[in-house]
Amino acid sequence: MTSPPALTVHQLAKSVPGGRRLFHNLDLTVAPGEIVAIMGESGIGKSTLLNLVAGLDSADAGTISIAGQALDDRQDDARTIIRRDHVGFVFQAFHILPHLTLAQNIALPLVLARADTAASLARAITMLANVGLPGRGGDYPAQLSGGELQRIAIARALIHDPALILADEPTGNLDPETAERILSLLTTQVRASSAGLVLVTHSDCAAAIADRVLVLGPTGLTPR
Template sequence: MPTEAAISIQKLSKSYEESGKRHSIFTDLTLEVSRGEFIVLLGRSGSGKSTLLNLISGIDPPDAGNVIINGTDITALSEHGRTLFRRHHLGFIFQSYNLIPTLSVAENLLLPLELIRPLARADRDKVAALLDKLGLADRHDTYPDRLSGGEQQRVAIARALIHDPDLILADEPTGNLDLETGSQVLALLDTLVKKAGKTLVMATHSREVIGQADRIVSIRDKSLVPVDELCP
């Protein structure tokens, strides 16, 4: 297991305001994730798993604390700076897919590249090769509303990986899928992410995913707790 930290979370706190009251989601979270490590986040609904992924990605700022990714303190960046950092260094797989409905499958994959630099012919070849690897070669010009849930999730995975980020964040990527399709998605993640030596942090309740993880941590009572064993 590599020891160099890909993610360093230091005394992270986050809360929200509702009905004039402040509600704490978690306080003083600390976590180190090594390069190439696969971490699973557990926790009840509402415990803060999605919030933590949003903080790691820089989508949301914390109330206090720091998130350092590959040596860059993203909590010290402006909102625009965090957006640029995400474009170059992170891939995010959303449970709800978040594909752009007015773009075809290929256009959804090309967009992250186009936001970084002008597109080249090699980019279109890369998209075609990745879609072929995902069993979606015949869906190149299809729009998201014509895809099944499993196909949309595979496109979402491809979009998160197309710019070759070192860090992948996944929020319940099999939560909306049936068992067979979910197993297929996990196999793709294993092939395209883990075996490529990328760092993966995933929020999930899937026991199959948990069995593949290098380490499991649970958000309990507003803190991160290591899980040494999964109880039957």
């Protein structure tokens, strides 16, 4: 049986307080294993679009489905479950919890889903090796460089086999050489997991990993 798209967005519209319209009639489909980069001017609504897709904000109109699961008209608890089960996040600021070990940070999505703790930590150890940090499970975030912290964020985003990864400027705080390594790692891990990836970026280098590059404007997304 054919898998549903990782993401389907249809006729999405969003305005900000004061009535300024960010975009309308926005359509986007991301296939499993596909990488889509979204670019555009600052303030155009790229991060807002990610928040809408993640169910953290509500659109004025339109529909959003993740792995065939519709977000529209769902209560907050139901959106949270879809987000927990089907979405992984990679942020510019990493958002790694300093009081948890690296293994505990990576295992967090599984623990929040009430998976067995021992099995979750064992899976986290495997993910550490996958992102090039074997044997570091007992270390703490303060012991890592920025590039290493982003590796932890990638491992955490993928540990629960989500259908969709959302990445908001994931290399914005990294030097060019480290950013290139992180982008290569992200590409490899996403392809291996068959997750769809939506990457918001200002960087041409980051956008170069994408299968498609789209530019966000008031009328929606257009190919670059």
